[in-house]
Amino acid sequence: MKAYGKKVWVIAEGYIPEYGTGPEPEFTSHETACILNTSEEKAEVEITIFFSDRDPAGPYKVTVEPKRTKHLRFNELKDPEPVPKGTDYSSVLESSVPIIVQHTRLDSRQAENALLSTIAYSE
Amino acid sequence: MKAYGKKVWVIAEGYIPEYGTGPEPEFTSHETACILNTSEEKAEVEITIFFSDRDPAGPYKVTVEPKRTKHLRFNELKDPEPVPKGTDYSSVLESSVPIIVQHTRLDSRQAENALLSTIAYSE
Amino acid sequence: MKAYGKKVWVIAEGYIPEYGTGPEPEFTSHETACILNTSEEKAEVEITIFFSDRDPAGPYKVTVEPKRTKHLRFNELKDPEPVPKGTDYSSVLESSVPIIVQHTRLDSRQAENALLSTIAYSE
Amino acid sequence: MKAYGKKVWVIAEGYIPEYGTGPEPEFTSHETACILNTSEEKAEVEITIFFSDRDPAGPYKVTVEPKRTKHLRFNELKDPEPVPKGTDYSSVLESSVPIIVQHTRLDSRQAENALLSTIAYSE
Numbered sequence: 001m002k003a004y005g006k007k008v009w010v011i012a013e014g015y016i017p018e019y020g021t022g023p024e025p026e027f028t029s030h031e032t033a034c035i036l037n038t039s040e041e042k043a044e045v046e047i048t049i050f051f052s053d054r055d056p057a058g059p060y061k062v063t064v065e066p067k068r069t070k071h072l073r074f075n076e077l078k079d080p081e082p083v084p085k086g087t088d089y090s091s092v093l094e095s096s097v098p099i100i101v102q103h104t105r106l107d108s109r110q111a112e113n114a115l116l117s118t119i120a121y122s123e
Numbered sequence: 124m125k126a127y128g129k130k131v132w133v134i135a136e137g138y139i140p141e142y143g144t145g146p147e148p149e150f151t152s153h154e155t156a157c158i159l160n161t162s163e164e165k166a167e168v169e170i171t172i173f174f175s176d177r178d179p180a181g182p183y184k185v186t187v188e189p190k191r192t193k194h195l196r197f198n199e200l201k202d203p204e205p206v207p208k209g210t211d212y213s214s215v216l217e218s219s220v221p222i223i224v225q226h227t228r229l230d231s232r233q234a235e236n237a238l239l240s241t242i243a244y245s246e
Numbered sequence: 247m248k249a250y251g252k253k254v255w256v257i258a259e260g261y262i263p264e265y266g267t268g269p270e271p272e273f274t275s276h277e278t279a280c281i282l283n284t285s286e287e288k289a290e291v292e293i294t295i296f297f298s299d300r301d302p303a304g305p306y307k308v309t310v311e312p313k314r315t316k317h318l319r320f321n322e323l324k325d326p327e328p329v330p331k332g333t334d335y336s337s338v339l340e341s342s343v344p345i346i347v348q349h350t351r352l353d354s355r356q357a358e359n360a361l362l363s364t365i366a367y368s369e
Numbered sequence: 370m371k372a373y374g375k376k377v378w379v380i381a382e383g384y385i386p387e388y389g390t391g392p393e394p395e396f397t398s399h400e401t402a403c404i405l406n407t408s409e410e411k412a413e414v415e416i417t418i419f420f421s422d423r424d425p426a427g428p429y430k431v432t433v434e435p436k437r438t439k440h441l442r443f444n445e446l447k448d449p450e451p452v453p454k455g456t457d458y459s460s461v462l463e464s465s466v467p468i469i470v471q472h473t474r475l476d477s478r479q480a481e482n483a484l485l486s487t488i489a490y491s492e
Contacts, residue, residue, distance in 0.1 A: 001171065004133055004215065004246060010373055012438065012471035013403035013486055034136035036173055036213040048370065050405055050438045069135065069173045069213035090405040090438035090469070092373065100213070100244050102135035103486070116486040117136055117226070117239040118364065121469050123373060124294065127256055127338065127369060157259035159296055159336035192258065192296045192336035223336070223367050225258035240259055240349070240362040241487065247417065250379055250461065250492060280382035282419055282459035315381065315419045315459035346459070346490050348381035363382055363472070363485040 001067075003039035005098035006122035013103070014049075014089040016075050031074040033093065033120075034102040037064040044096040047077070049089050057081055064099065071104075093120075124190075126162030128221035129245035136226070137172075137212040139198050154197040156216065156243075157225040160187040167219040170200070172212050180204055187222065194227075216243075247313075249285035251344035252368035259349070260295075260335040262321050277320040279339065279366075280348040283310040290342040293323070295335050303327055310345065317350075339366075370436075372408030374467035375491035382472070383418075383458040385444050400443040402462065402489075403471040406433040413465040416446070418458050426450055433468065440473075462489075 014031055037043040046059035060077045064070045074083050074091070083089065093101055104117040137154055160166040166189075169182035183200045187193045197206050197214070206212065216224055227240040260277055283289040292305035306323045310316045320329050320337070329335065339347055350363040383400055406412040415428035429446045433439045443452050443460070452458065462470055473486040 001215065004131060005244070008373060010405060010407075010469045012405045012469045012488075013401070013440070013473050032136070034211070034213065036133060036135045036215075038133075038173070038215060050407070050436060052438055052440065056436055067173060067179055069175055069211060071136070071175065071211040088403070088438060088440040090403065092370065092405075092407060100133045100135045102241070102244075104136050104239075105486075115239070116362075116473075116484070117228075118241045118471070118487045119135075119244050121374070121471075121488050121491070122244070124338065127254060128367070155259070157334070157336065159256060159258045159338075161256075161296070161338060190296060190302055192298055192334060194259070194298065194334040223256040223258045225364070225367075227259050227362075238362070239485075240351075241364045242258075242367050245367070247461065250377060251490070278382070280457070280459065282379060282381045282461075284379075284419070284461060313419060313425055315421055315457060317382070317421065317457040346379045346381045348487070348490075350382050350485075361485070363474075364487045365381075365490050368490070 001038050003098045005038070005100040007095050007098055008123050009093040009099070009101035010121040011091045011103040012121070014074065014091055016083060016085045030106055032104045032106065033072045033074070033091070034069065034104060035064050035072060036069045036100045037066060037097065039097045040066050041097050042066060043099050045099065046094045048092045049083055050091070051087065051089050124161050126221045128161070128223040130218050130221055132216040132222070132224035132243040132245050133213070134226040134243045135213045137197065137214055139206060139208045153229055155227045155229065156195045156197070156214070157192065157227060158187050158195060159192045159223045160189060160220065162220045163189050164220050165189060166222050168222065169217045171215045172206055173214070174210065174212055247284050249344045251284070251346040253341050253344055254369050255339040255345070255347035256336070256367040257349040258336045258367070260320065260337055262329060262331045276352055278350045278352065279318045279320070279337070280315065280350060281310050281318060282315045282346045283312060283343065285343045286312050287343050288312060289345050291345065292340045294338045295329055296337070297333065297335050370407050372467045374407070374469040376464050376467055377492050378462040378468070378470035379459070379490040380472040381459045381490070383443065383460055385452060385454045399475055401473045401475065402441045402443070402460070403438065403473060404433050404441060405438045405469045406435060406466065408466045409435050410466050411435060412468050414468065415463045417461045418452055419460070420456065420458055
């Protein structure tokens, strides 16, 4: 299969709630970037997080193996710093090979029921 | 009418819950790929499912008749293997003619009330 | 302002529930195509509805005045025939001038709280 | 980082409910345009609001600082006139530099749980 997608993706809307309900981690409300790598090579992805009132954080480095998908939770990003909760942010994903990115937010009220999802902006 | 759309579509976010509530099949939570074929020819669609920790499954073969829409439920895909429940996946749809694909997840709590929907990525 | 948008838009996912709750029309669950015409001319829009098991219906004719938006409910389309309830459909919108189309489904449980929304496919 | 995005964005679907529940402002139902400016320059954004039955309002002027995101609530737009509640509208955002815009509606029933989100139309 061809390496589908684009190398740059942007999710303008981001927000990790400060609290959640239910047992962790399945019931935690969270933001997810679903990343698909259809290529034959590893995708080395650098994520930069933008805020409203401070300089950007990152880059966070994530690897997606060839012909694999990764459902990345933003609250698992710890290095160089955790993504703050209760704060609006945006994210830019820059990849070494073409990938496809979809933005999804899960609801803590039910296990794995997404509240919203949208294809990200690519160029 | 012209054959609108593209031949390749990608849905990066996929998840079939392991359980549901209410009478089957109307109340089953499920993922749907809504596929429209506006052309005068049959659309022969091959679907490949990508996972986080194993090789891709498929291709699954689906036909959409000329000037018809098909609301395909991923949990109806059985050959060459069922799409596993409780597992993150992504899907690539490759068609013989241009089509349009929209990704929708239905909520088992109410009949046919969708929880989310987004146009898929095309190229 | 420039005439922004495209002349062809496709909404692959469509479904009008067979029943609703609450006072009409505000609480009726319904599909909406939000159509914006930023141009200086009337947009003459022809809508064709595709089904899974019969020939397409339409064209339905809708006019959007210059520099106006129209939030079109599919259950208001009556000529040449009503859009059937409880049936999957897809829709193609072809306009005389560039427009922008967003697909939204409203939830009958609350007045004007949308359940889902996505930009449509354009070309 | 490169200045990603486009200079024109359109959100065809807009609606601010006439009422809400819970303490202000966190629990107010509201429409948000999440705007990301990855460039090194200020983004001077002009927003025009279109209605179904009157001339457009605006332009509303918003500035997004370099390398910052802004989650703009439409009910905070006051000059030249507030965006009316209980009224369908569409919005066009024209920026001096490339930006990325995502449309999100928050639900008044829960703090900061989005009800829907979609990437806007760009050109």
